[in-house]
Every structure is written in C-alpha cells, then in structure tokens.
Amino acid sequence: MKDAGYRPAAAVMLLNREGKVWVGQRLDNALDAWQMPQGGLDPGEDPLEGAYRELEEETGIARRHVELIARAPEELLYDLPPDLIGKVWKKNWRGQRQSWFLMRFAGEDSDVNIQTAEPEFRAWKWAEPAELPAMIVPFKKQLYEDVLRTFAQWL
Known part of the structure; x- marks a missing residue:
C-alpha cells in the first residue's frame, strides 16, 4: 500500500465557552477512544464547506451555531x-x-444531536485540549498533537 494516496478530508476542533473541545465516541470502535468531527471531502468540495457539512452530519450542530x-496553514x-487499509473506506x-x-461553539449543549441520519457516535463530551492525544486511537495520536500545536495560540 505504499503507493496508495491520502484521502482528502476536513476536520473541526470545536471549542466551547470554557475552552474545552467537543469529542465523540465512535459507534464502530470498541475502544474507549474519542475523536473530533472529521470526514472525507466530496469530489470538488471546498474544505471549509466540507468541515461545516461534517460537523452537522456528525454532531447535529448547525453552521449558525x-x-x-x-484554519491550519497546511494539511x-x-x-x-x-490491517485497516482497504477496509475503512471504499478506496x-x-x-x-x-x-x-x-x-x-456559540450554541447550547441542547443544540448537539448525535442521533443524526447516519449516526457515527454513541456518546459525546467536552474535553480539555491537553487530554486529546491520550483519548484518540493510537494511530492518530501524532495527528492530534500536531493539531494542538497548530492551534496553540487560541487554546
């Protein structure tokens, strides 16, 4: 799979008024792992539009909230x-x-609804940013550390 490429995606670090980050616990993973909203981009989709779409699809949070x-300066x-290559996505x-x-996040917790048309999470919560790398599946730990560094000035 060394010749396989990377799936284009968008992701959101969503902060509440207390500076905590929204995380959800995936339905399809038995681990006690939590993640921020993220997902693949549709062909030709602008990354920001994809981020808003994924946020609403996964959390029920509307753009107005x-x-x-x-934006991170680079992908x-x-x-x-x-063992997951070829099994997680269609390609x-x-x-x-x-x-x-x-x-x-400018809304209220009641604006969150993970019981969406195609649910991805079984639970959600607000977490301290520093806790994020320990909460994610191990293969995404470095990614979450990179996200924290990228947005450090706002956390």
Missing part, C-alpha cells in the same frame, strides 16, 4: 494501520490528509 476562528496527515487510501479548522 459556530464561528470560524482559524495534516495520518496513516492507517496496515485503498493509506490515510487521510486533513484540512483542520478551529471553531467556537
């Missing part, structure tokens, strides 16, 4: 473990190249 703070990458991607966006 968030404020864009920053951030992660590699899948070899044999080796991982994802993600455009990351930092947003502030």
